[in-house]
Each structure stands twice: as structure tokens, then as C-alpha cells.
Amino acid sequence: MEYIKAFIVGGGICVIGQILLDRTKLTSGRIMVIFSVTGAFLTALGVYQPVVEFAGAGATVPILGFGYSLANGVIAEVKSEGLFGIMTGGLKATAGGISAAIAFGYLAALFSNPKSKG
Template sequence: MEYVRAFIVGGTICLIGQVLMDTTKLTAARILVLFVTAGVVMAGLGIYEPIVEWGGAGATVPLTGFGYSLGKGAIEEVKKAGLLGAFTGGIKATAGGIAGAVTFGYIMAVLFNPKTKP
């Protein structure tokens, strides 16, 4: 059942992104920023935590999950270190994911020859 819940939540997030791409003039980059920002805002308001608890990886893997991790890390670090934690907490919470994305992106760029769009 855990997989079904993850599929429902992740699929719904992807559906929202596809609807935005098909019905608006928003570019993929703007939708990316919108999703990350929405994740941060929902983390700050406490809305995204129940979604994560119910949907598991379906909520934490998409871009809104990255925003949620940034927001949650900043909130937790503010409680420990004060105002400075607002600037450092998000980075600490997402450092592993960022490092992985950069590392694997570099490896793929070295292994494969990119082609330009016509």
C-alpha cells in the first residue's frame, strides 16, 4: 500500500506540472522554481508534513520535496542557532542531494556527447 500512496502523491504532483505546462505559457524552468517555492512555503505553514507522512517518497522525491527539505532544514536550524540558521539550515539539510546531483550530472556530461536541438 505504501507504493500505491507514493504513486498517487508523486503522480498528482507530476499531473499538476503537466497541466501547468499544457495550459499556461510558463516555461519548465519557471514551473521548477514554482514547485520548489511551493514546497518551502508549504513546509513553513506545516501543510506538507502530513503529505510526506502519507505519501512517503512520492512527496519527497519531486521538486516540491526539495523545497520542503530546504524549508524544514531552515526551520530546524533557526530553533538551534537563531536567525543565522535561516541561511544555513536549508543548505545543511539538502547538501547530500545537491552534491549527488552535481556529481552525477558531471559524470553523465563526461560519458555522453550532448546534442543540440535543431
């Protein structure tokens, strides 16, 4: 049942992204920023945590989950370190994922023939 919940929620997030791509003039980069900020905002309001508890990876893996991770890192760091945690919390919480994305992106570029869209 966990897989079904994750598929429905994660797929729903992707459907929203696809609708935004198809029906608006927003670029994929802008949609990613909107999703990240929305994830952080919903986490700050306490709305996204129940979604994460319900859907698990279906809510944390899409880009909304990145905003969720940033917000959770900041909240935890502010509780333990004070206002300085605003600057360090998001970085500590997401450093592993960002590092992995950079490393795997580099490896993909080594084994493929990347071209620009010009």
C-alpha cells in the same frame, strides 16, 4: 500500500506539472521554481508534513520535496542556532542532494554526447 500512496501523490504532482507545461506558457525552469517555493511555503504553514507522512517518497522525491527539505532545514537550524540558521539551514539540509545531482549530471555528460538546443 506504501508504494501505491507514493505513486498516487508523486504522480499527481507530476500531472500538475505536465498540465502547467501544456496549458500555460511557463517554461520548465519556472515551473520548478514555483514547485520549490510552493513546497517551502506549504511546509512553513504545516500543510506539507501530513502529505509527507501519508505518501513518503511520493511527496519528498518530486521538486516540491526540495522546497520541503529547505524549509525543514531552516526551521531546525533557526531553533538551534538562532537567526543565523536562516542562511545555513537550507544549505546543510540539501547539500547531499545537490552534490549528488552535480556529480551524476557530470557523469551523464561524460558518457553521452550533449548538444545545445540551438
